[in-house]
Amino acid sequence: MGSYYxxxxxxxxxxxxxxxxxxxxxxxxxxxxxxGGDIKAQTSISLPLWLSTLLAVQRxxxxxxxxxxxxxxxxISPRVLNALKADPRTVDLRSLAGNFYEGAARCLExxxxxxxxxxxxxxxxxxxxxxxxxxxxxxxxxxEGADFLRGLxxxxxxxxxxxxxxxKAMRLWMGEMKRKS
Amino acid sequence: MALPLPPGLTPPETAFLCEMEMVTVIPRQRxxxxxxxxxxxxxxxxxxxxxxxxxxxxxxxxxxxxxxxPPPWLSPPSLSSILDLEKKTxxxxxxxxxxxxxxxxxxxxxxxxxxxxxxxxxYHWLExxxxxxxxxxxxxPEPDNVRRLMRDLREVRMAKMRAGVNVLEGGRxxxxxxxxxxxxxxxxxxxxxxxxxxxxxGASKEMSRREREAEERENGIGGGDEEEDEDDGMxx
Numbered sequence: 372m373g374s375y376y377x378x379x380x381x382x383x384x385x386x387x388x389x390x391x392x393x394x395x396x397x398x399x400x401x402x403x404x405x406x407g408g409d410i411k412a413q414t415s416i417s418l419p420l421w422l423s424t425l426l427a428v429q430r431x432x433x434x435x436x437x438x439x440x441x442x443x444x445x446x447i448s449p450r451v452l453n454a455l456k457a458d459p460r461t462v463d464l465r466s467l468a469g470n471f472y473e474g475a476a477r478c479l480e481x482x483x484x485x486x487x488x489x490x491x492x493x494x495x496x497x498x499x500x501x502x503x504x505x506x507x508x509x510x511x512x513x514x515e516g517a518d519f520l521r522g523l524x525x526x527x528x529x530x531x532x533x534x535x536x537x538x539k540a541m542r543l544w545m546g547e548m549k550r551k552s
Numbered sequence: 553m554a555l556p557l558p559p560g561l562t563p564p565e566t567a568f569l570c571e572m573e574m575v576t577v578i579p580r581q582r583x584x585x586x587x588x589x590x591x592x593x594x595x596x597x598x599x600x601x602x603x604x605x606x607x608x609x610x611x612x613x614x615x616x617x618x619x620x621x622p623p624p625w626l627s628p629p630s631l632s633s634i635l636d637l638e639k640k641t642x643x644x645x646x647x648x649x650x651x652x653x654x655x656x657x658x659x660x661x662x663x664x665x666x667x668x669x670x671x672x673x674x675y676h677w678l679e680x681x682x683x684x685x686x687x688x689x690x691x692x693p694e695p696d697n698v699r700r701l702m703r704d705l706r707e708v709r710m711a712k713m714r715a716g717v718n719v720l721e722g723g724r725x726x727x728x729x730x731x732x733x734x735x736x737x738x739x740x741x742x743x744x745x746x747x748x749x750x751x752x753x754g755a756s757k758e759m760s761r762r763e764r765e766a767e768e769r770e771n772g773i774g775g776g777d778e779e780e781d782e783d784d785g786m787x788x
Binding site for chain 2: 472473475476479480482483485488489491492495496497499500503504506507526527529530533534536537538540541543544545547548549
């Protein structure tokens with residue numbers, strides 16, 4: 372999962388995921404803004420990804436039950452997925468999660484929902500084509516595409532920057548050549 | 553991040569490599585053969601056609617000591633027939649056929665001399681054409697027409713490259729046969745980024761697929777060389 376110092380990986384790990392505890396946990400109430408208290412079984416709390424994944428694989432007691440169960444995060448809820456299926460271009464991914472794809476990929480490692488993976492791949496491809504069109508626009512992020520570009524997640528922003536830089540380098544070379552001759 | 557440069561060659565670097573292509577010049581002045589690092593150049597006797605490296609030809613052209621004979625594919629009829637072909641097919645127009653028994657690659661192929669094949673775009677078509685249009689537009693027949701056709705070709709082919717990402721998924725690939733050096737350097741960052749992103753998103757699916765395959769292999773069903781090849785393709 373990337374380098375230790377990778378900011379994007381750290382931000383991805385900090386995304387909250389809803390977890391439901393299956394056991395009573397004494398003295399862990401501070402996770403639920405109830406310092407000093409206990410966590411009751413069947414409490415649902417949003418925890419960062421790094422913590423919740425560790426808790427979910429932890430098996431304790433004679434029953435070998437997991438400490439908590441994970442739910443799909445709100446950023447890939449069925450409502451969002453339906454919107455993505457309808458038209459990937461109009462969804463503001465950034466407002467759902469800054470590192471939408473990476474967070475979703477981390478969760479999907481635990482869930483194995485192949486249909487969600489397919490929807491996300493399709494979304495990424497459709498949006499990538501749109502990103503390419505905007506990146507070749509010499510006016511950059513201004514103009515009519517501003518709303519779409521504001522809704523890009525971090526991975527798509529890097530893609531946009533890469534595509535924009537290479538088309539800029541190309542234009543620069545063409546311009547320099549004209550000056551030289 | 554020691555180097556601020558993106559991976560791959562930048563446009564000026566690609567153009568520099570392109571300057572090693574051989575072009576045909578018609579000298580206007582005598583010049584003895586030069587002993588260059590890349591081998592001796594033939595002596596120039598006007599008005600005999602002589603093959604020279606592109607960079608030397610450009611230098612002589614700027615000093616008005618020679619005229620450059622443009623390659624046959626850089627003419628309005630050839631370019632417009634290639635453009636028609638590009639518009640008809642979803643794939644790129646095929647590169648010129650390799651001469652028999654050759655082991656070299658561009659820029660050491662004679663793809664820009666006066667006897668190059670007229671009906672195919674060589675590897676360095678974009679940069680060579682642009683540089684010729686800038687430095688030697690008076691040697692090219694109908695330069696404005698050629699310039700317009702070059703721009704059309706470039707746009708058609710870039711659009712194809714961008715449309716190519718839509719078929720990418722899992723083991724499938726985009727066919728980039730016949731794409732030129734400058735086009736690669738322009739499209740590399742975007743296509744690489746899309747492939748990388750799809751790999752990240754599809755990682756969990758890929759992992760479960762591999763597990764399933766490993767299980768099947770253990771049970772004695774399926775498995776074999778075909779899957780191995782596919783996995784190799786995904787890593788690159």
